[in-house]
Amino acid sequence: MSLLKLKAVPDPDSNPNDNAKKTQTIDLGNGSEVVYVPRFVAYDDGWEFFNYLDKHIPWTRPTLRVFGRSCLQPRDTCYVATAGLPDLIYSGYQPHAYSWDDFPPLKDILDAVHKMLPGTRFNSLLLNRYKGSNDYAGWHADDEKLYGSTPEIASVSFGCEREFFLKKKSRKSSQERSDEGPPSKRLKKSNNVDQHCFRLKHGSLLVMRGYTQRDWLHSVPKRAKAETTRINLTFRHVL
Ligand SMILES: O=C(O)CCC(=O)C(=O)O
Numbered sequence: 001m002s003l004l005k006l007k008a009v010p011d012p013d014s015n016p017n018d019n020a021k022k023t024q025t026i027d028l029g030n031g032s033e034v035v036y037v038p039r040f041v042a043y044d045d046g047w048e049f050f051n052y053l054d055k056h057i058p059w060t061r062p063t064l065r066v067f068g069r070s071c072l073q074p075r076d077t078c079y080v081a082t083a084g085l086p087d088l089i090y091s092g093y094q095p096h097a098y099s100w101d102d103f104p105p106l107k108d109i110l111d112a113v114h115k116m117l118p119g120t121r122f123n124s125l126l127l128n129r130y131k132g133s134n135d136y137a138g139w140h141a142d143d144e145k146l147y148g149s150t151p152e153i154a155s156v157s158f159g160c161e162r163e164f165f166l167k168k169k170s171r172k173s174s175q176e177r178s179d180e181g182p183p184s185k186r187l188k189k190s191n192n193v194d195q196h197c198f199r200l201k202h203g204s205l206l207v208m209r210g211y212t213q214r215d216w217l218h219s220v221p222k223r224a225k226a227e228t229t230r231i232n233l234t235f236r237h238v239l
């Protein structure tokens with residue numbers, strides 16, 4: 001496959017400043033911020049990336065250890081990282097780190113993310129594939145020590161639109177990782193009103209920064225209706 005080049009596509013109801021115009025910045029308070037760029041990758045380029053990733057990424061669905069029990073991660077995953085970084089381990093699982101050179105189109109997306117977010121130098125990427133409405137990401141924060149105390153995380157989505165929720169951590173939930181474990185151990189429904197929801201469009205970019213991982217949880221819940229496949233890429237910087 002030839003390398004895709006990201007370019008602005010002429011679109012009848014858009015202009016070159018479209019990205020900037022439609023970008024939403026949400027101040028979550030206390031030094032946490034989320035930025036949403038709905039049309040980060042042009043529609044057709046987005047589908048080329050989707051088809052490439054769906055076919056060429058060696059997706060796996062690992063068994064995780066959550067609260068002492070084994071459970072299948074409720075989505076497919078793959079990990080790409082620059083050589084020489086400390087290993088990523090989450091929920092007792094250490095993914096193999098593939099190289100950027102194994103999947104050249106990822107480097108084009110990485111370049112576009114760096115251009116959009118001056119000053120960032122992402123060196124790792126966690127890919128997720130949600131094959132239908134039953135695949136999900138439970139409530140969690142990406143607060144692993146290897147990302148530091150105020151990680152910036154850039155999330156690019158392709159394919160089926162899914163909802164992405166953010167809710168403020170309760171004091172208790174900051175010690176709990178996710179709701180992927182047994183029901184008895186899941187987070188209690190809080191009466192927190194601090195919740196935000198984004199419908200992550202095909203080709204969109206969502207950025208979490210500041211203290212978002214320390215103070216907030218995020219999730220991509222199951223859907224009741226049948227859904228098609230969604231692929232999400234989260235670019236991170238390992239210290
Ligand atoms: O699929 C998404 O939008 C989020 C994935 C996520 O939160 C993660 O990989 O940590």
Ligand SMILES: [Fe+2]
Nearest residue numbers: 140141142218
């Ligand atoms: Fe996450």
